[in-house]
Amino acid sequence: MRVTILGVENGILDDRFGSKGSDFRGDMPTRSFGFLVEDVPPGTVCLAGIFDDPDSVPVSGFIWIHWCFANLREHGMKENASHTGGDFVQ
Numbered sequence: 001m002r003v004t005i006l007g008v009e010n011g012i013l014d015d016r017f018g019s020k021g022s023d024f025r026g027d028m029p030t031r032s033f034g035f036l037v038e039d040v041p042p043g044t045v046c047l048a049g050i051f052d053d054p055d056s057v058p059v060s061g062f063i064w065i066h067w068c069f070a071n072l073r074e075h076g077m078k079e080n081a082s083h084t085g086g087d088f089v090q
Contacts, residue, residue: 001041003049006034006079023083032067032082037075046088047072 007014015021016031023031037047048070056064069077072088082090 002038004036004038006036008033023080030082031080032077034079034081035076040075045073046070047075 005013007017013033016023017033018029021029021031023029040047049068049072050065051067053064053066056062067082067090069088069090072086074086077086077088078084081088
């Protein structure tokens, strides 16, 4: 399988998905990026994923988990699906 994160240019996630964005709950940025999953094995019923941040270790002392999802029946999500919902658990 291959996962492509949408909203990444030159290896850097666009500012709208982080602290320079405009979607917040309290002081936490909440806009989720879209992604595509290609070459999913035949017969796969649903997908699950964890988007973590190993670059957070020097700052926080641990790998920060940004987002988890399960029971995704499609091969990707649109931008901001964490707010607009869909047929998956997060």
